[in-house]
Amino acid sequence: MFVGPLYHMGWYHLFYQYNPDSAVWGNITWGHAVSRDMIHWLYLPIAMVPSKWYDINGVWTGSATLLPDGKILMLYTGDTNDFVQVQNLAYPTNLSDPLLLDWVKYVGNPIIVPPPGTHQKNFRDPTTGWIGLDGKWRVAIGSKKGKTGLSLVYKTIDFINFELNDHCLHAVPGTGMWECVDFYPVSINGSKGLDTSVNGPYVKHVLKASMDDTRVDSYALGTYFAENDTWVPDNPLEDVGIGLLLDYGRYYASKTFYDQEKERRILWGWVNETDTESDDLRKGWASLQTIPRTVLFDDKTGTSLLLWPIEEVESLRLSSDEFEGVVVKPGSVVPLNITLATQLDIFAEFEIESLASKNIGKNNIIDCGKIGARDRSAFGPFGLLAIADDSLSEQTPIYFRLSDTTLGNTTTFFCVDERRSSKASDVAKPIYGGKVPILSGEKLSMRVLVDHSIIESFAQGGRTVITSRVYPTEAIYGAARLFLFNNATDINIKISLKIWQLNSAFIRPFPFDQSQ
């Protein structure tokens, strides 16, 4: 999980929940890393450790608020000696240090304790503050009452004294505890991100929460009423916890921040392991961060966000291969001749050719398939086979399944099927997927980032995203391959691709002592 991502004096900062002693949860401190471009990370010394009664059982997650005068304030949840969740304030010792190496905890911590009626174990993950109409700051904190997940709102002027609002920001029955609440504006007619305090007629607000019960990151678009600090979803049927997901795969505890330098809203996501704990202990590490994603409002559908890998990932691109109009017939697999298939940036466009001999009708039952990519239907599945070996004993299909050949009329699912991703028997192999709206006049496309054991798949410019973890035993290093496949029965697929090899990001400790 991430804490307080921020940009300061030319450096992006990432703080993360880190156990210095083991590859499993415990002794949670704040690891710290910096980067000039959010791709090439350098590890710094641990920023904060459990040291006071109010965080001795864990320095947990929180958010940074950048004040107009340049001060950086970090609000974070501490787990006390009595296992009570409280909110604490910390700040950098020296703001003119671009690396923000040292942090100090406010002497008067905790600054917020669970209010009456809120259980001590249901009160955590303060958001970045935003300024309201009265000039006071607001901060949201996730909680629950019974089975209703909700977000409390606190007001403050100095980030030391807080008052709880009577009404919560929003609540949705049956959704359980809301962790890692995130609340921010998006522009409905622009391509820039917005500072967290922005509000106005051309703005919608995103309310996001990580669902503790189901371990997914859910969000909804809606309207923020600054007069009483409440938020209402555009579509109550797709409210927080019951509607859209930021990512339909293995993705949790994500949070955004506003990159004031490049005017973008950036989303970080935590992807933990789906292999066994004993494997994690043996390999000595666990958990990943996705390539950061920009967040924009999808003004074409008007009802979702667009999430896309930051452009800085392109600096990792090495050589490329292009394939134009490769025809893949029903029931066939086409190998792609590329040098390596373990670190890739793939962009693919798909054209559908109805087969004249077939009686083309509608296909009503659409999902990812009961048996994943092996479940053949008239217009799908078709797509890529990533992290596959020559004999296809291991493969991870990334695919579309359509209900109609007319793109404007189809209900489409975008899926990743891990059931044959590995011969290992003790790793999770789920099927992930979500609907992706396709508007008439659009081309069917996907972008896929492959990095050994993590695959990030983006459909239609980022309307639906799936992150997956795979642990192949055969399809590794030089033995990994990339294929095209078409398991539909009634259509040919014509695929055009551009595939880049991706370099390593050489993530390492900050080279303070050596000259590189």
Place this chain on the structure above:
Amino acid sequence: MRRIPSWVSSFAIHIFLIASISVPFTLSQPSFPLKDWDGDLVDQICRKTPFYDLCSSILHLNPLNPKPDLKGVALLMVNNIVANATDTLSYIESLIKQTSDRELEQALSFCAESYIPLVKYILPQAADAISQGRFGFASYCISDALKDVNTCDKKFSGTSQAPLGNRNDIVQKLVDVASAIIKLLLKG
């Protein structure tokens, strides 16, 4: 007489080069940039950089008193890069305003995007770091600076266009020299 490259003309001042080590002149008026340079020190340092001529031109053109040391030299170099990079950035921005060629404009904007964080953050931070004795951090900043300048350069290599003339090239060389000097500092 050492040939002074044309780009240095903006720094061109009438110079008296005092080679003597044992009789340092003290500078009483800024308009006479006589330095108490240890000619040997300049030679020693510049020989360990990839561009000896460039290095010693700069050190001989800029007063550094009273006692020039490696740290002061590194700082002088970095400040020189800041001046050059700031200048190059202004030039890029003026070219962007003048051109109507969209492709050229895009390439130039890309370069501007590489130069802006350089001038705004990375080079000033390298200078601060040198002053504070944090040579590892300074070294990293300078190598990052080189990456940024190279990225800009790549935009025009392979094309017939060279709108920046040799400005980029000069900044690259300056960065290479500074990098070498900071590495000397790191070795202690």
